[in-house]
Amino acid sequence: MKTFRLPDLGEGLQEAELVEWRVKPGDEVSIDQPLLAVETAKAVVEIPSPRAGRIERLFAEPRDIVRVGAPLVEFDGAQEEDAGTVVGVVETSAAVLRDVTTPGRGAVPARVIPAVRALARKLNVDLSIVTPSGPDGTITAEDVQRVARVLSEAEPAEPLRGFRRAMAQNMAFAQAEVAPATIMDDAPVDAWEPGADVTIRLIRALVKGCEAEPVLNCWFESATLSRRLRRKIDLGIAVDTPDGLFVPVLRDVGSRSAADLRDGLNRMRADVAARKIPPEELRGATITLSNFGTIAGRYAAPVVLPPTVAILGAGRIRNEVVARDGDMRVGAVLPLSLTFDHRVVSGGEAGRFLAAVMFDLARAA
Template identity: 50%
Template sequence: MKYFKLPDLGEGLSEAEIVEWHIKEGDEVKEDQLLVSVETAKAIVDLPSPVSGKVVACFGQPGDVLHIGDPLVEYDSLAEDTGTVVGKIPEAKKTKAKKSTQAATDQFIIGSPHSAGSAHHSLSQAKATPSVRALARRLGVDIDAVKGSGPEGRILAQDVESSARIDQEKGQGEPLRGVRRTMAKTMSLSHQHVVPVSIFDVADVDKWPEGEDTTIRLAKAIAAACAEEPAMNVWFDGEHMSRRLCSQVDLAIAVDTDQGLFVPVLRDINNRSLSNLREGLNRLRADVKARTIPPSEMLGATITLSNFGTMAGRFATPVVVPPTVAIVGAGKIYQDVVVYKGKAEIRSVMPISVTFDHRAVTGGEAARFLEVVLKSLSKKRVK
């Protein structure tokens, strides 16, 4: 038998969620025929068949999360089976991960799937006896979502019954998928490794012309501040206690979607014009919305911007994601009474938050960075 396993989709991705099967068990498929669509944290990826043959089994259902190397499809023995890799995957198209093609071919191997499960192709990894599994099925409990209280985490009957009661009282839990799942993991990683400190201030933006592009002004202010205080535009390796000062400012900009938080990267913001930055950001956001953004466009940031003020809120403590050391939060612009040139005036102001990793950044460096951001934002125009 031959098994097509979930290929390495590149860009550090280790798992994918099955979205839709395009074939079923018993189908005769042709080489390059679409088998299944999977969703990663970056995009929807279509996986075609590397060979022609009969499908004996499909492993997993829509919504199942698979890891690299988990079996996807089992083919019947082929007459030309010589014990070598056969077939090839064509170059990925619009919504495919670009680096998946050769990896997918490499994953089409001869052997037994290491996590194929039992005859009904279950992908469950839960530790439970057949009787407890039967109880879970009868009560409609997802056994993979149950925390076992038995030895070595084994799931007991009372664990299943308790989960069933909670489902009945509170409603069934919704497993995190795709982007939200990755966001949860990323935030947990940050919580484990970063020592965050935040400082706050208010920028006077009363001189701005009507209709000013807030996000691009913020990007330019961050670029100016990184030029003055390069310690904020850094990759930090906490394990080896080393830092890499980055000469180019690659700004990650948080984009909120129904699927979760995407953070595409606007490259080289210190050497681009306002109009060029706006064009680039529009393209990134359109690709995020269409779920066609290449994974490479969400990697390599050196500092991050969260412009949550476009919706609501003044101050915040955004999360620093390693290996970067800083994130700027911009709150909602509002009018306030401030002292301007010795007199009390009503002026438009913007709350600014800077959260930094205190392992790599000093308070003085963060304060000097914030000072430049405020000065830049106070100008009527920037180039």
């Protein structure tokens, strides 16, 4: 038999969710015929057959999470392994839990004796969520039983899948990697014409910010402590969906007209809604914009996703009493929150970026 394993999907992705099989055991397939569809952190992609032959066995079911290198399909044929497509190693459920990282202990593992580990398996308790109460950070049987009682009163565990799973992994990576700092301010926008396109104004202002402080439009390579300034501004636009957060990329926003940007935004949002956005359109952002104020909220501390170093968040426009030319009157203000990676961007650079953004937003047009 010849085994085909989940190949390297690129972009550092280590797993995918099996969406649908396009074949079944006994089928005869040709080279490059679609075998299955998987959902990764980037998009839903089809995986083609690397050879012609008859399908002998399928190793996974729809909705299974498959690791890179895990077997997918067994073909009828010669007794050999398909080494050309194997990437990584296969993980099995027989792996022994040796270290348990528990709440409030950081990277310090808790101690668990075999009997308590067996009790946790019996009660279906994940030891990583158990707070130890025994000596020297030991998880006791009472600790496991306490958590089991709490879990019995909650809804069953629902594994995160697809893009929501990817969002959780990306946020955890960003939390571990970035040294975030956030500054906030209000931009006066009462000079805007009625019906002004808020997102387009934000994009234009962000471009002005990058012109004032180009360091915010860069990639940071933490392994070598190196930054790469980017000439073009490829803007990631945070898009909220029922499936989680998508960040498609609007290319070269600094050289495009307002009408062209609006057309691009409309196409992008339609593709996201239809789940037809190409994977390459979810890659390569150099800076990010989150217009969360379309839903609710005034200020935030948005999350910077490496290798980018900055994200600009815009809250809900509101009217308040403001001072203008020595007089007090009601005016419209747009709250802004800029989170930046303080390993790369200084407070002064972030402040000058935000000042340039605010100056452009204050203009009438």
